[in-house]
Every structure is written in C-alpha cells, then in structure tokens.
Amino acid sequence: DTEVTQTPKHLVMGMTNKKSLKCxxxxxxxxxxxxxxxxxxxxxxxxxxxxxxxxxxESVPSRFSPECPNSSLLNLHLHALQPEDSALYLCASSPLPxxxxxxxxxxxxxxxxxxx
Amino acid sequence: xQQGEEDPQALSIQxxxxxxxxxxxxxxxxxxxxxxxxxxxxxxHLILIRSNExxxxxxxxxxxxxxxxxxxxxxxxxSRAADTASYFCAMPLRAGGTSYGKLTFGQGxxxxxxx
Numbered sequence: 001d002t003e004v005t006q007t008p009k010h011l012v013m014g015m016t017n018k019k020s021l022k023c024x025x026x027x028x029x030x031x032x033x034x035x036x037x038x039x040x041x042x043x044x045x046x047x048x049x050x051x052x053x054x055x056x057x058e059s060v061p062s063r064f065s066p067e068c069p070n071s072s073l074l075n076l077h078l079h080a081l082q083p084e085d086s087a088l089y090l091c092a093s094s095p096l097p098x099x100x101x102x103x104x105x106x107x108x109x110x111x112x113x114x115x116x
Numbered sequence: 117x118q119q120g121e122e123d124p125q126a127l128s129i130q131x132x133x134x135x136x137x138x139x140x141x142x143x144x145x146x147x148x149x150x151x152x153x154x155x156x157x158x159x160x161h162l163i164l165i166r167s168n169e170x171x172x173x174x175x176x177x178x179x180x181x182x183x184x185x186x187x188x189x190x191x192x193x194x195s196r197a198a199d200t201a202s203y204f205c206a207m208p209l210r211a212g213g214t215s216y217g218k219l220t221f222g223q224g225x226x227x228x229x230x231x
Contacts, residue, residue, distance in 0.1 A: 004158070007160075033218075040224075041223075041224075042204055042221035042222060042223055043159065043204075043221055045218050045219070048217060048218060050217070053147055055217060056217060056218060085134075088156065090158055090159070092158075092159075097217055102146050102147045102164075102208050103164075104149060104161040104164055105159075105219065106159065106161065107151075107158035107159040107160070107161075108157070108158050109157050109158045110157065110158050112156065
C-alpha cells in the first residue's frame with residue numbers, strides 16, 4: 001500500500017459543530033503532517049508528528065486539535081471553527097522526520113472543509 | 117524565511133510545447149523538491165535534487181539547480197493536456213546546518229496545457 005488516504009473527502013459544518021478529519025498510511029512512515037491550503041496558495045504547515053509525538057505546532061488555534069493514536073493514523077479534531085477556516089486540509093507522511101533526513105512527502109487527496 | 121518564489125505565476129501553452137518554471141530561494145539548502153497538484157487534490161512528489169547536483173531527469177521532467185544563483189528550474193518537455201496542474205517547489209527550512217523539520221513551499225506556477 002503506497003498511498004495516504006483521507007476521510008471524508010468533503011465536510012460541511014456549522015460553527016458550533018465538532019467533527020474530525022482522518023488520515024491513514026500503511027507505508028511504515030514515521031512522520032505525519034497536517035497542512036491547510038487556501039485556493040491558489042501553497043500548503044501551510046499546521047502540525048508535524050514524529051514517531052507519534054507532536055514535534056511542531058505552527059501556532060495553530062486551539063480549535064484545531066491533532067491526535068496520533070498510532071503510527072498509521074492521524075486525526076484532526078475540529079471544534080468551534082470559523083468561516084475563514086474553510087480550506088483544503090491535506091495530510092502527508094514521510095519515511096522519517098525531516099529533522100533527521102531530508103526526504104519526500106507523500107500527500108493524501110485532502111478534505112475540502114466548508115464552515116458555515 | 118526560505119520560502120521559494122516561483123515564476124511565472126501562470127503559464128499557458130499548447131500541447132507538444134515545452135514548459136519551464138523557475139524557483140528562487142533565499143538561503144542555503146540541502147535539497148529542493150518539486151511537487152504537482154491537480155485542481156483541488158493532493159500534491160504529488162515529482163523530483164528531489166540535492167545541493168551537490170546540478171541537473172536531474174525523470175521521464176519528460178528535467179530539473180536544474182544553481183546554488184550560486186539560489187535558483188532551480190523545472191522543464192516539462194513535449195507537454196500534454198494531462199500536465200495541466202499547479203507546480204510547487206519546496207525546500208527544507210533550516211538555520212545553518214540544523215533542520216527545523218519542515219518544508220516551505222513556493223507560491224506555485226499554474227500550468228495550463230491546451231489540447
């Protein structure tokens with residue numbers, strides 16, 4: 001299995017809802033990433049997990065809460081989001097953390113999130 | 117910041133023509149990567165070129181790196197309509213010899229190939 005999967009593909013939520021995004025990879029990668037991407041912009045890094053531990057939080061608001069239950073799974077819990085949080089949320093993984101080895105990242109197809 | 121700047125921002129060509137995209141960066145790098153993103157989808161890694169390499173090929177892709185000018189270019193030869201996508205350069209963010217453990221992406225070039 002050489003891909004990163006993300007569910008759901010699309011998500012519409014109200015500002016008072018609680019929802020979760022899920023990301024999974026079975027390539028044995030030990031680093032996983034969450035990115036946020038607005039239209040016509042590059043991906044912006046949100047979080048990095050290295051060996052299942054949170055290693056980088058790019059000053060993301062607490063309404064976004066990441067979780068890495070095991071080496072294959074990465075979640076992003078969403079609560080009390082704002083309309084400006086509407087974006088494409090991308091998950092990625094790499095064989096080893098970038099801090100150890102410079103290596104390519106494998107991206108999932110993304111979740112298109114709309115906050116009403 | 118090591119954020120890359122890409123030009124052109126948008127490129128429109130006919131099928132069969134070559135497409136060249138450029139990326140410039142500010143500080144020294146260990147490697148530079150190129151990614152492709154089809155509309156609204158995830159990014160796909162195309163090629164990684166290390167700082168001690170000057171040129172690298174993969175199929176119809178040719179990447180060059182000029183560390184003295186702090187620039188890289190991506191050439192797609194004999195373009196096809198299926199090459200229509202956004203193309204991003206990306207490089208590890210580091211200070212001196214230490215990696216911060218993350219990539220920074222350029223602003224991207226939107227390539228449109230007309231059949």
